[in-house]
Amino acid sequence: MTISNKMKNFLEQGSWIRRMFEDGIELKKKYGAENVYDLSLGNPIFSPPDELYDELRKLIDNPDKSAHRYMPNAGLDQTRSKVADFLTKTTNHHFELSNVLMTGGAGGALNVILKAILDPDDEVIMFTPFFPEYFFYTDNHAGISQIVDSDDKFIPDLDSFNKKINNKTKAVIINSPNNPSGVVYSEKFLIKMSEILNNYEKKFNREIFVISDEPYRRIVFDGLDCPNILDYYRNTIVASSFSKDLAIPGERIGYVALSPKINNQNLLMDGIVFANRILGFVNAPAFMQRAVSNILFSSVDVEEYLIRRNYLCDELEKLGYEFEKPQGAFYLFPKSPIEDDVKFTNLLKENKVLVVPGSGFGKKGYFRISFCVDWPSIEGSIEGFKKTIELIK
Ligand SMILES: Cc1ncc(COP(=O)(O)O)c(C=O)c1O
Numbered sequence: 044m045t046i047s048n049k050m051k052n053f054l055e056q057g058s059w060i061r062r063m064f065e066d067g068i069e070l071k072k073k074y075g076a077e078n079v080y081d082l083s084l085g086n087p088i089f090s091p092p093d094e095l096y097d098e099l100r101k102l103i104d105n106p107d108k109s110a111h112r113y114m115p116n117a118g119l120d121q122t123r124s125k126v127a128d129f130l131t132k133t134t135n136h137h138f139e140l141s142n143v144l145m146t147g148g149a150g151g152a153l154n155v156i157l158k159a160i161l162d163p164d165d166e167v168i169m170f171t172p173f174f175p176e177y178f179f180y181t182d183n184h185a186g187i188s189q190i191v192d193s194d195d196k197f198i199p200d201l202d203s204f205n206k207k208i209n210n211k212t213k214a215v216i217i218n219s220p221n222n223p224s225g226v227v228y229s230e231k232f233l234i235k236m237s238e239i240l241n242n243y244e245k246k247f248n249r250e251i252f253v254i255s256d257e258p259y260r261r262i263v264f265d266g267l268d269c270p271n272i273l274d275y276y277r278n279t280i281v282a283s284s285f286s287k288d289l290a291i292p293g294e295r296i297g298y299v300a301l302s303p304k305i306n307n308q309n310l311l312m313d314g315i316v317f318a319n320r321i322l323g324f325v326n327a328p329a330f331m332q333r334a335v336s337n338i339l340f341s342s343v344d345v346e347e348y349l350i351r352r353n354y355l356c357d358e359l360e361k362l363g364y365e366f367e368k369p370q371g372a373f374y375l376f377p378k379s380p381i382e383d384d385v386k387f388t389n390l391l392k393e394n395k396v397l398v399v400p401g402s403g404f405g406k407k408g409y410f411r412i413s414f415c416v417d418w419p420s421i422e423g424s425i426e427g428f429k430k431t432i433e434l435i436k
Pocket residue numbers: 085147148149150151174218221222256258283284285286292296297
């Protein structure tokens with residue numbers, strides 16, 4: 044079989060979640076699906092809000108036969124304009140249609156941004172623990188990933204960050220609320236990070252972009268306000284999607300939004316639009332662009348995630364697991380009770396609980412629990428967490 048050596052390596056490196064998925068299928072065959080507690084995937088089980096179905100019905104009942112054709116690569120003006128209004132109302136910044144491009148999810152958004160801004164060997168900084176695809180997306184566009192570690196509260200180490208920046212640094216990807224840690228970066232952190240970047244921008248006399256990957260922005264707990272990097276850093280590009288807050292990841296719909304403060308905005312947007320075309324996305328799915336445009340303020344019920352977070356935190360704390368309580372998103376990232384997180388997740392698997400080792404997110408010694416799953420999986424998993432920690436005490 045002739046696939047590239049690089050792809051062979053990537054298959055191995057990127058296999059954590061896939062392996063869990065495959066093991067899950069095996070275990071479910073062996074013990075019955077109801078006896079296996081799969082907390083490995085960030086695939087929300089909740090139904091999208093009713094408003095989405097109302098919009099879909101309207102589109103079906105009043106068919107516009109021209110609605111399925113190619114369109115401008117940036118997307119439908121009507122949708123871009125509504126996303127711009129949504130962003131204007133939910134941030135302190137005034138967005139126009141020309142600042143927005145519709146994409147195939149946040150994954151599509153990240154790829155078109157990186158394609159537009161990277162020259163070969165340009166560097167992209169990412170903070171641990173990170174969404175593993177950042178590494179592969181950066182490579183897709185001939186960039187080099189530079190990894191900066193975080194402390195035990197998952198706050199990136201800004202001294203290391205400062206040292207990592209050089210004249211090849213083109214962008215920094217941040218993700219708050221974070222997958223997998225659930226951390227929301229504070230205003231103080233964002234300000235300090237921006238100061239460091241501003242100094243380097245002056246030194247090199249060019250932009251360093253912050254790419255703010257924010258598909259979980261609206262999933263925050265305890266009344267917390269998620270500070271917005273747009274408020275602190277000029278050269279910010281937002282990548283977002285409706286995958287998580289409308290629970291429609293299979294529909295592949297998201298957007299790129301350029302901070303209105305970026306200089307030479309038009310050239311950057313032209314590059315991103317062209318990238319959407321030549322990466323073969325062409326344009327974001329037409330039907331979904333129409334469907335989401337009137338329900339941008341709708342969301343799944345965040346309370347459902349909160350109930351799950353609270354239950355898991357209470358139960359795991361009683362069992363002696365150590366973790367930071369997630370402030371947002373729908374993941375818990377506890378410390379592995381033994382140093383080897385892969386070994387620990389294998390022990391959990393023997394007790395029919397599927398989670399992902401922290402190594403898959405660039406952070407050894409931890410593991411990720413997804414709590415966007417049904418209640419029986421959450422409740423049923425506790426016995427497996429109990430047996431496994433008792434085994435190693
Ligand atoms: C941090 C992060 N960024 C991006 C994505 C990709 O999201 P989308 O489905 O919108 O492409 C995910 C999906 O899990 C994610 O967790």
